[in-house]
Amino acid sequence: MQIPENKYQVVIIGGGPIGIACALEAEKKGLSYVILEKGCLVNSLYHYPTNMTFFSTSEKLELDNIPFISNNPKPGKREALEYYRRIATNNKVNIHLFEKVTAVRSNKKNTHTVITSKSEYEAENVIVATGFYDIPNYLGIKGEELPKVSHYYNDPHYYATQKTIVVGASNSAVDAALEIYRKGGDVTMIVRKPEIGERVKYWVRPDIINRIEEGSIKAYFNSSIKEIKENEVVLDTLQGEDILENDFVLLLTGYRPNFGFLQDMGIKLSDDGRKIPLYDEKTMETNVPGIFLAGVICGGVETHKWFIENSRIHAKIIMQTIDKKNTLLTEK
Template sequence: MQTPNNKYEIIIIGGGPIGIACALEAEKKGLSYLILEKGCLVNSLYHYPTNMTFFSTSEKLELDNIPFISNNPKPVKREALEYYRRIATNNEVNIHLFEKVNSVNTINENKHIVKTPRNTYETENVIVATGFYDIPNYLGVPGEDLPKVSHYYNDPHYYATQKTIVVGASNSAVDAALEIYRKGGDVTMVVRKPEIGERVKYWVRPDIINRIEEGSIKVHFESSIKEIKESEVVIDTAEGELTLENDFVLLLTGYRPNFKFLLDMGIELSDDGRKIPKYNQETMETNVPGIFLAGVICGGVETHKWFIENSRVHAKMIMEHLRSKEKV
């Protein structure tokens, strides 16, 4: 059920899989809604690496029991884009793409004003489903702003024949190192810990370990970047400072939610370093009445806690709560 003006029962911020899940549940409950997405449909997923394979199997990525048919048990990015796009278009999901939310102001528990560069909306409830992929964890080292440095990785072809340093040992870093190596790149990994991360995809971890052991991919464990220069990178290692010739640097050290955006809305964050937003785990409502969280945003800096497969349920929890409030 939709409205012809700028008033909605629900504004959903974020047009990723969880935002779409919230829209589907709102439609089933007969609640008027609008998704506001600052980029394209499933924007974060669109910016994942070209050849990315999901950790989850396809049925765990499904929304609203709509089958996700994949050529392999672990779907790839292209298949996921097709799946979520079909859901959005076939269900005529009410979404405004490329419309960034600038602010959310709470008038009272039943009235929130949502402003974008295009419009101002009034809503009874706000659902924040913005994920975490937009803000990298910057190292703060000299040279991090050089053109040869990127905090995102897309396609390995770009780095063919080039000396590329990959910083990090998570899934994104390991995937990048292996793909670039197999496209003819000269890859060196710089890893803060003494080994490759244990949460790396179980079918990939043996591959990277074997490539390191045979010398195909070089690695400096217990090391960190000290300075990035035009044609070199200085790193601190357990054996001392080391300077490496270099063409490109991929700083794949993770990402974090937009905490300022949450704080500006009045949402409290834990002060224990994890910055976990305050919310009711049964209703997903934050300390600000009428503002809810859904998806990975709930985990603060612990971005590995929530995924599509275990946060799809947030949509149903929120809508059931909103529908029960109407009956009171």
Template structure:
């Protein structure tokens, strides 16, 4: 492992859109940097559903005023992957893919040593831009580990003609229910609330409401899933316990940041249940000197508060502060 030549002003953990935005700003400030990504480029976006359409318009997903040209009013996943790939390659972003950060150790003079699956790095500053899509909100119910259960949804063809239970009422759950229904699947939704979530994309919400009202998709409101069995599921509903024949279960109940990783770094989290990391609103620096947050990870469990469009600014805020405080090595 080469430690001396792997010394940087900034190590950026996470190669998503916000991590790339940070890299672009580092280049402008003439800061040495490296981006470390445990998967492929914009790994979280890559694992979004195949047919996903963004809530945001293309200009709100742009980085560094680089035009994002889409053939649709709202861009789709395929277009976003191509856009961010072109930015990374055209600007020769210094990024290591399929290299997971295992730990970070703060050493003398507030330098940080970064240990990955492939190498070690030394940096004066660390930016955590890891998003939240990697860890599902597990329900911890019997049968959750059965092969027919997934916390992620990709393509509706897989569920054609099958009896699928979709748990949740967010954008991902609604998109999955509608797509599977239109591929000939028999879809049941299990929703804790009284109705479909208010934050569901405004052009999709009427569709799911109408499909439920006409009976094409069966929805169990004020309900939750109690147990998953090989060929059925058990629900708790206002009318009592119900057992449904079932082939597949999609537990689309949301995701959360890797809080343990943040705590291992020494970053303090709020103890109000929201687990919001401690950081300066003007610089994005955490309670650990030289350690910054960027993107959705700033919201703790409130993952709906930060998006690409309103957290792009974090890159400028962070790099301005790092550049201002930089001292010769």
């Protein structure tokens, strides 16, 4: 079937592993498609910490039964980048990089106009596979905008010999604290709860607990940051206010999907605080006909529920739904 330029049966928003998985399934069904990605290929993964190790083993990160061979059972960031890059290039996946989607407008005939920073596209179906890594959970405290504050962590060398505060107790915070400590940083963790998070990687959690107990890494539990200043940080602890000398602050308190983007498309969110988008689990189609969700975006603020290994199936479900819909239309 001849498809006019910039008109596709499927537009996929997001060029991460799940977006690529959707593209591979579209190819199998003979559907015309394009992936629109605001950054580089697997952009969120590219911005993960340099030394990050996945919780999942390599076979659980595989797409389309294409083997993922890694040096260790749990691959690192660089190995994952290589794997997904080869899948995209070897399969000649149709992807437009560095092209941000700014709006999706639904038309009367259940088609959609996808507006980007560079162009416009007409689509019969739209898949939102944008993940959650772009918007940090801001604390809203005084001094959060200072240059020494970051909501993202990359490489420990930057913090060597520096007094660095790490806020949070999840995998990202624990990894940062341990790596910076081992590169000669003076690390203090600020943890809102009474202990390190239970969902921290099982082979890492004992390490951080032992480093805290021996005093190599300092930790304030049941505490929070009250204010960040140029050379110090004000804490709110169970014992009252405390002030620490400080060079850098890493606010690794998690991230959230772009809920405004979903709502602008007309997608409804749950009003119970979890902000879970409304979609049919059997088809992955939202309350807006022809707009589907795939990957971690399905979990609302509960970003720990969906990840690569358990949301790869979304691609198959969506393409089966679209293919079935096209068959029914053809029969009519």
